[in-house]
Amino acid sequence: MDVNFIFRIAAIGIIVAVLNQLLVRSGREEQAMMTTLAGLIVVLMMIIQQIDTLFQTIKTIFGL
Template sequence: MEIDLIFKIAAIGIIVAVLNQLLIRSGREEQAMMTTLAGLIVVLMMMVYQIQDLFDTIKSLFGLY
């Protein structure tokens, strides 16, 4: 796992947390929830690609192609 990926996930988390608090304080709870869900989906998509790379590496390591 690259350290760059960890920093990207942390940055997305910080941005989503700040946006969430701003939207909640302004009375827009629905938009805050949608922002949180969008951030979660972005991070999960990033992780799916990393898991796919992991499985490809395991396949090549054991010669399962």
């Protein structure tokens, strides 16, 4: 995992936070919630891929 991965997650978080505030202030709370949920799902999918890579590396190191 490199620093770019952390910056990508931070960028997604900032974009989702700004969109959330814009949508809430315009009275679209449901769409704001869906935007936040979509951002969370995207970040979780990115993290799951990194965890899979970690497990594959551990398996090759220990010869499992």
